[in-house]
Amino acid sequence: MTAGTFRACAAAALVLALGACSGGADGTGPAANDGRGPITFATGKDLTRTIQKLADDWNRARPGERVRIVELPEDGDRARQQLVQNMRIESDAYDVVRLDAVWTAEFAAHRWIVPLPDGLAGTGTFVPASLETGKYRGRLYAAPWLTGTGVLYYRTDLLEKAGFDAPPATWTQMREQCAEVRKLPEGEKVDCYAGQYGKYEGLTVNYAEAVQSAGGEVFDASGRPAVDTPQAKAGLRFLAESFEDGTIPEKAVTFMEEDGRRAFQEGTLVFHRNWAYVYALASDGSSEVDGRFDVAPIPGKDGPGSGTLGGNNLAVSAYSDHQATARDFVAHIVSPEIQRRYGRAQSFPLSLAALYDDPAMIERYPYLPVMKESLRNAKPRPVAVRYNEVSTAIQDHVTAAITGEKTVDRAAADLQKALTALTD
Template sequence: MVPEQREALDESITWMRAGRMSRRRFLERMATLGLTSTAAVSLLEACGGSANSPTGNGAATNLVWQSEQDSTPTYRQLVQTFNETIGHQKGIHVTWNQGPSNTNDLLSKYTNMLRAKDASIDILSIDIVYPAQFAASQWIRPISDSQWPVSEREKYLAGPLKGCTYKGQIWAAPFRTDVGLIYYRTDLVSTPPATWDQLTSTAQQQQSHAKYGYVWQGAQYEGLVCNFVEVLYGYGGRVLDPNDPTQVRVNSPEGRQALERMVSWVGTISPEAVTTYMEDPARLVWQNGDAVFMRNWPYAYLLSNDPNQSQIKGKFAITGMPHGGSNSTGHSSLGGWNLSINAFSPHAEPAWEFIKYLLQPPAQKKAMIEASQTTTLKSLYDDHDVLNRAPLFGQLKPILETAEPRPVSPRYTDVSDAIQRQVYQALRREKSPDEALRDLEEALKKFSNSYPA
């Protein structure tokens, strides 16, 4: 919505409450504003009385939540429940906007909107890699300790919280997360690999039983960043200093070990074509029974156990990322979505009420059970109902506890692009690992010189 559309929306709701607009006219006007019929009916239901408040006087505060894409009814139902309960009590009504299938489209929408200081969306779902960038641009509001005390935040997974933190301040609330996993064939591998050396040697030994030893995401896109940092973190390296994003750490002995290991896989335990693989191409090779190991996200678990499309149902398990060198702990890369408040919205407090509702056990549990979303409230990974419906979540808990975000930077888009280009050139053997890391270091230092103060 542009500001004019938002103004027309508020005006229409006011007229409905005052009895000055018919139901038919209201729905027609909502269609001209670009609202879906579901959103319009939700608004209409909220307009049933003279107000959306327990006393029936005064107009409701109308909020708009722009989410990522949800292919289930879950987000719509969560909004409806809020509007009928907490929203009704506090005079708040939320309209949900479905997100696009391409997350880059959503980023473009936010960028154009927020550069114009547009307040037409109050609550923004943003990818795990963008809180620092949005915070540095002053596009989102910080979440204060009084709103969300440390004692409450401690109930949520540490990794997603790190991704929402910039300069010691929380800028978004982590609603759902995602985590990189190693899938392995239990009919070929008796013990999951603890180190990258073990994964490599086991893949070599078992390759006579499968076409490939290891498939992963080596194409030049965001997935390659996730794969690279998982190997890098496993060797104890970092792209940027976690406490100071202006300090570049990638060109290190650990960085060299990690990139040399990845390059060594291409054409040996991994196909040459792995440099074209994204998530689904790797998954399809794996499901056909053509790989001993695969790196992918939790979404591949149910698909790999579907007998209608998988040759390996019941023949695999998952584990966390291996470690390497002198390091003793592996770290999976985090994905996920966070809830933030538009800095230009005049409704910061009502927006926080809705975000707080989404963080509570009932909403988080519903997202886990009905949408298979990996939410962030730690206690739910031991919840009887959740584990009965989706035992995978019990296996994810220890992996999530050691997972780490991708580099936190106010210029993440540039950081990601530089990692993609240099790591990809190394995988294609267009550069040596040393050259790629040196060039990556130089590029990242240029970005760090232009970070906001």
């Protein structure tokens, strides 16, 4: 991925602008500093080892300001917990932290991260929705890095043999196509569809997508919960009925991203909802479906669905003693040159808008036009300081619905009550 019109001088200006940061939120809390020296970068699991390679290059160029990579747990909830525990004790263990886009409000409100200058994205080349996820109360606290939304991976070979020349745009079409695939000798032991339904943040995302794809919303424009509307209940009903009728296999109730990815790559799923990182891994030659899959927007109730805006942003810890180096490292990672290199090595969609129209990147990752289309329809998760509690409530009541512990109507009513209590 490359920002074709983003000039090299922007990267230099970015470094200078980052150096001008000051103070915590509302002028209180730990102040930014100009300390330099070795830093640690707390990030997610480096599946492709690309981040380590970028760090190695940085370290060769800056031996006095080496960066050490610390991998957080694969489970997003556990990763957040580890970061929060370090911030609460004002630990200087992490200098640069990779935040799920939805954590920005919480970390900024607690003044665990220092604000970044608006000039960081002054070029306007970042994906607008991605840029917004790094803001809290109008200030930029985290530099947009990875972005994206859920897409539908599908088996082109099985659909073709079943007589279909296009992936499904609706839930009904998906079920119909699965039924025809299962009539094939190759489809007898293949499950239909799976996303992420374990009791963690992935379930919150998949639930939100189902609600949005049925024309509903988890929170309305005023920030009030709206999960007991007919549209929202239609989304939850799709999930519950899909488990009940076998569209989603029973075992998927514990699936996280990697569980579903492995199932799809092993050839045991026709359709799979996941993030763009799967594309490179499913195409690496070791996958059973290499050369036999493609991507499309996720299906919805009456047409193409609406994904949840995901992504990771980079922030500087308020407790870092080497914030100047940390700011330089953030600037380095989100710069066009490094995003281009990172994009060539793996298939996470990145934050610069021009990357989605770059011919060389589209040739390498043909999914990019689909991602660009899907991003236009994607919606962010709620911006809430108590977001973790909101997500936990969603997980509790959606799990009750998909396991049959509660009816859809009861689960929706109980969730509406719980979310109202958290947002009043």
